[in-house]
Amino acid sequence: MRWLRHLFSPSAHARFPAPSLDRIACAIADGERRHAGQVMFAVESDLPLAELWRGVSPRERAEHAFAVLRTWDTQANNGVLLYLLLADHAVEIVADRGLHGRIEPARWRQVCEDFGRRRREGDLEAAVLAAVAEISALLAEHFPAGPGEVRDNELPDRPQLLG
Template identity: 40%
Template sequence: MHKPERHILARLGSHLWSADRQMRKAFPAASLQRVEQAVTAAERGHGGELRVVIEGGLGWDALRAGSQGVEAPSLSRARAIDLFAQLGVWDTADNSGVLIYILMATHQLEIVADRGIHAKVGEAVWQGVVADTMARFRQGEYEQGLLHAIDTISQQLRQHFPAAPDDANELPDRPLVL
C-alpha cells in the first residue's frame, strides 16, 4: 500500500469509526441539553437565530472528494455551508442566522453567518470566536467552549440585532447531532 492510500484509510477510520464515540464523549446528552438552554436564553436577548450542528464524521463521498486534494478545513467549511443552506439558517427574517458547526473527526469548528450579520460583524470577529473556542476544545472543554461561542456570537447579535417584542423563534434551539 502506498502512502496516499494509507492517508485515505486513516481519514476514513477517523470519520467512520472513532468520531461518533468521540462526539458522544465530548457532548453527552446532559451537555446537549445545556447547549439548547443556552441558545434559548441567548435568543431572548437578540433578534438573531443560532443553529448548532455537531457531526461526528463525514460520509464516504465527502471523504473521497477530500482525497482528491481538498484539505480537511475546506471539507468542514464546505459541509458547514451546505448545512447552512439545507437547514434554512440563511432564510431568517432579518438575515441574522448563524450556524455553529463542529466536525469532531477533524476537530474543526466553522461559523457561517448570514449576510445581514456578517456585513456588520466581519470575518475577523468570526475567526476570533473560532480561535477562542478551539483553544478550549484543545483543553478538552467542549461544552464550555461551545457555550463561550454561543455567548460571544450573541453579544454581536445583541449589538446589531436587538430583541424586538415580536421576534419569533425561527430555528430549533436543540443542537442537531449528525
C-alpha cells in the same frame, strides 16, 4: 490520516449526551432573548466516505449544513450556524447575508479560534457554550432585541446532530 480520524471518530451522541444538549439549547435560547438574530448549533462526528474521497473541507460541509438545516430561512436573514466536525476538530461559523458587512469575518474567526483553544483545554461542552455566548454577544452588539419585543423562534434551539 484524515481517513482514519473519520473512520474511528466517536459519535456525536457519545460526545454530547442529552443533558449536554439541553444545556446548549438553554444557552442558545438565553442568548436569543438578548438579540434579534437566530443561532443554531450543529455537530457532525465524521464525513461520509464519498465526501472524504472528494476532499470536502469542514467549511464546505458547514455551508452544506447551513443550507440543509435551512439556517438561511429567517425573515431578517440573520441566522448563524455554529458547526462542529468532530473528526477534523474543526469549527466553522456560517452567517446569513443579513449579517454580512455588519460583523467582520475576523470577529467570526476569533470566535472559532477561542473555541479551538477551549476545546484543547479539554471540555468540549464548555467550548460550545462559550462560543454560543460569544456569538450572542456579537449579535446583541449589532442587533439588540427591542424592549418588550416578542419574536418567533425561527430556528430550533436544540443542537442538530448530523449523520
